Amino acid sequence: MHELNIRRNTALLAATLAINSCLFQLAAAVSSLTFVLITGITGLLGLGPAIFLASSGLAALPAGRAMDRYGRRPVIVVGFLVAALGCSLIALATRTDSPLQLVTGMSLAGGAGGVALLIRTAAGDMYPPERRARGIAYVVFGSVFGAILGPAVFSPLFAGKDVEAHALTLPWLAAGGLALCAAAVAMLVRPDPKAIAEALGAGGADADEPAAPLREILRRPGVIPALLAALASFSVMVSLMNLTGYVVVEHHHHTQQDVFPIIGAHVLGMYALVLVVGPLIDRLGRGTSLWTGLVVMALSCVGLTWFQSVIGTAFLLFGLGLGWSISFVAATAQLADRAAPSERGKLLGFNDQISALAGAGLALLGGYALDTLGVAALAIGSTVLVLTPLVRLLRRDKTVGTIAPRRT
Numbered sequence: 001m002h003e004l005n006i007r008r009n010t011a012l013l014a015a016t017l018a019i020n021s022c023l024f025q026l027a028a029a030v031s032s033l034t035f036v037l038i039t040g041i042t043g044l045l046g047l048g049p050a051i052f053l054a055s056s057g058l059a060a061l062p063a064g065r066a067m068d069r070y071g072r073r074p075v076i077v078v079g080f081l082v083a084a085l086g087c088s089l090i091a092l093a094t095r096t097d098s099p100l101q102l103v104t105g106m107s108l109a110g111g112a113g114g115v116a117l118l119i120r121t122a123a124g125d126m127y128p129p130e131r132r133a134r135g136i137a138y139v140v141f142g143s144v145f146g147a148i149l150g151p152a153v154f155s156p157l158f159a160g161k162d163v164e165a166h167a168l169t170l171p172w173l174a175a176g177g178l179a180l181c182a183a184a185v186a187m188l189v190r191p192d193p194k195a196i197a198e199a200l201g202a203g204g205a206d207a208d209e210p211a212a213p214l215r216e217i218l219r220r221p222g223v224i225p226a227l228l229a230a231l232a233s234f235s236v237m238v239s240l241m242n243l244t245g246y247v248v249v250e251h252h253h254h255t256q257q258d259v260f261p262i263i264g265a266h267v268l269g270m271y272a273l274v275l276v277v278g279p280l281i282d283r284l285g286r287g288t289s290l291w292t293g294l295v296v297m298a299l300s301c302v303g304l305t306w307f308q309s310v311i312g313t314a315f316l317l318f319g320l321g322l323g324w325s326i327s328f329v330a331a332t333a334q335l336a337d338r339a340a341p342s343e344r345g346k347l348l349g350f351n352d353q354i355s356a357l358a359g360a361g362l363a364l365l366g367g368y369a370l371d372t373l374g375v376a377a378l379a380i381g382s383t384v385l386v387l388t389p390l391v392r393l394l395r396r397d398k399t400v401g402t403i404a405p406r407r408t
Contacts, residue, residue, distance in 0.1 A: 004126075004196050004200075009126060009193060009196070010139055012186070012189050013119055013123060013189060013193075014138065014140075016080070016116070016182045017140060018143060018144075019181055021146020022150040022153060022154070023083060023179060025151075026150070026172070026175050027049075027113070027242070028242050028266075031048040032243060032367070033168075034048060034102070035047055036048070038094065038097055038099060039102070048106065048242075049238070050363040051110060052106055052109065052360075053239070053242075053357070054110070054357060055106070056114035058114075058357075060115075060117070060350075060356060062349070063079065063114060063115045063118055063345075064121065064350065065349060067121060067349075068194070068211065068341075068346050071193075071194050071195070072121060073189045076186045077186045079114075080115075082109075083175075084176045085176075086104075086108030086112060088172070089104055089105030089108065090105035090172045093105060094166060094168045095165075118345065119139065120136050120139065120332050120348070121193075123136045124333070124344060124348075125197035125344065126193050128200060132282075132336055133281040133332075134279050136329055136333060137275055137279070141271060141275050142271075143267060143270065144272050147268045147271060150267065151264040154260055155261070157174065158260075194345075197341035197344070198341050212340075214346055222334055222337070223334075223338050224392075225287070225290070225389075226290065226335050226338075227335070229331050230351050231358055232294065232386050232389045234359060236359075236362065236385050236386045237320060240366065240382050243363065244259070244263070244266075244313070244317060247304075247378075248262060248310070258310050262310060262314045265321075268321065269320065270324055270325050271325065274325055274329065277289075277326055281330045281333060286330045286333060289327070291389075294323065294327055298383045299323075300320040300323060301320065301383040302379055303319070305375065331351070362382075365381075366378050369381060
């Protein structure tokens, strides 16, 4: 098995996620402000994040299908090249004040983000079911370094500058350069993780057997509960995170520079404890882990009604990220358990599609609620939504093994 280069590939994929984490933080911190500053539309401040999220969702399922057909590596590389182009167009829009260039750039960068999220498909490929959550955690842990690198790269670029469109040019150009670096790292991944999964006989599936249609995969035990938990956790997390920058600057009257430590704390919450979270999920079971993560997220959401300081907000965003980490890794592991290597990209791509589109809708709705009703409405609404899947999860709090037997 040495020639499969599992450790080397794990490190390389973790490095790509570290770089992607920087891009993720920039989009979370300034996408709302970038949209408002260029278009002048404050009533739809959630539209900037919504464009990113909708594009991510629309790209996820086609990207997942492409991964199943062509392999994980080429799709990941193309995704980061598209991200570089999108970030460059956004940077250009900050100079030309062109809404068309802005929307095009955000759409490309958002779509590329949907591809980057599917890197966890490659992570799930390289480990057997009993160690799958741990393997996913190893790759996702790379984002911890991005949580540290993001503020180090972007905070100085905003230091001492007024909040205006021209101040955003250099950060978006830097993001484009980072995306190119991620593409170069991803090219070094060999062999392709899908080939590793087939060599390991992951899940006991026959690599030569045709993949089942998506509708059949969705009927397998444990798939729908995992999808519901992933849908709630991801959509609430990304919508709330993307609106936090606006809340911190416009409602709590902190500086733009203060946003990056808060988003950095959020990303640390998402990934810093993942090496503990992964083995814990393998030990406790997917179901228990799913609802535990949702409860932690709910407590963090409702806390936004009380805390306004930078430190308090950072602590709550850390909790939001930690709760998401638990539910995200558990849902990913359970979905990977239920799919063969030739089906895994398709299933996780579908999961990401519905989650990102829901997140886009929540970003729009949350932005409107924030603008008209205030921070409390955003926080309480998010709390209710993230707790909704518990009705289903608490009725079926059991892990359902690995891939179901294929049709005969």
